[in-house]
Amino acid sequence: MILLVPANPLRPRHPDEHFAAEAQAARAAGLDVAVVDHDALAGGGDARRAVATVSGSGMAVYRGWMLRSEQYATFAEMLAERGVVLRTDGEQYRRAHELPGWYSALAAVTPPSVWTTGAERADFDRARVELGAGPAVLRDYSKSMKHYWDEAAFIPDLEDGAAAWSVARRFLELRDDDFVGGFVLRRFERFASAEVRTWWVDGACVLIGPHPDSPNDSAQVEIDLAPIAPLIAGLGLPFVTVDLALRTDGVWRVVELGDGQVSDRPTTIEPQAMIEALLVRAR
CATH class of the missing domain: 3.30.470 (D-amino Acid Aminotransferase; Chain A, domain 1)
Incomplete structure (x- = not known):
């Protein structure tokens, strides 16, 4: 088993400080550890270069910064060319x-939810009507902006279309290029x-x-x-x-x-x- 962690941007042969303790624990447990260039994977750079320091072969688990699903799929493909197989494949990563x-x-154990494909107002309004009146929490396919609760996450009443869209518009501003998939509206539960x-x-x-x-x-x-x-x-x-x-x-x-x-x-x-x-x- 190989543990893959992001490289430290200032010391590319060493693990990023956020994951250094896990890398050390993995080595102590007898696992191989390799670093990858997260910035190259996430920034549209040379994905082959991102995994150039990964050696060996066999199964691997990644512990690192978030990747978009398409970036993870490319990551898995580049590793496979080197004989390393991510235990979670691209399709499994997207589903999770x-x-x-x-x-x-x-669905039986989580708040009722509806979603759109993309960020158009008309699609948002259709989803809003489908979920029905009452409070809701807004997010996209992969992340909320809960630290901006009142301005970009919580919608007091979906029946108020103008107020709901104001929250959605602020969410889009904050997520910017990181917006994934579409809007997700989840029924608010206390x-x-x-x-x-x-x-x-x-x-x-x-x-x-x-x-x-x-x-x-x-x-x-x-x-x-x-x-x-x-x-x-x-x-x-x-x-x-x-x-x-x-x-x-x-x-x-x-x-x-x-x-x-x-x-x-x-x-x-x-x-x-x-x-x-x-x-x-x-x-």
């Missing part, structure tokens, strides 16, 4: 990374807990911890994974994270599913714990 890829399988990040390998939950946005907050009640586990297993995805929150009625809900390779690790989870749970199990 973009909400339309996983939503239908988890939660009584901080988000919990769970990590899954081959459909089995291998690690539970806080969300990176609130690394010191732990769940105050036991998490019930029973309704969720068979649905995650049914997706057939090798390595994902599932963010959960406790709704005010006491039901655990899926807030987000993401590809585990580009999901951040909260600072309160030791890198050794994640490497052992996720990568060594994946051998």
Whole structure:
């Protein structure tokens, strides 16, 4: 097994500082570690050059910065030319990374959602009417702007088309060239807990911890994974994270599913714990 991490832009033969601890833990666990040029992959540069320092052959897992689905597919292709196979292929990455890829399988345990293809006002209005009146949260296929909650994420009432579009327009301004796929409107639900990040390998939950946005907050009640586990297993995805929150009625809900390779690790989870749970199990 090879762990691939982004290179430090100032020291290209060394891991990026954000992933250096995981790289060190992987080496200690007996895994090979190689660096890749994330900027070349994400910026439309020479993808072959981005993986030029990867040697060896066999299965690999990436732990790094987010890539668009098409960038990840190119990444996988360039590695395959060198005899290295990403354990998560391009199609699997897209299904995990973009909400339309996983939503239908988890519809029973996540807020009702509708989406558009593209960013046209008419398509947004159609989706808004389809979801129906009431509060909603806006995002695109891969990301929300929750840190701009009032101006670019929360829509108090979808029935107010002008106000809803004002939020969507601000979202587009903030996402700019990073906008992915189309608008996603998700029914707003009230939660009584901080988000919990769970990590899954081959459909089995291998690690539970806080969300990176609130690394010191732990769940105050036991998490019930029973309704969720068979649905995650049914997706057939090798390595994902599932963010959960406790709704005010006491039901655990899926807030987000993401590809585990580009999901951040909260600072309160030791890198050794994640490497052992996720990568060594994946051998």
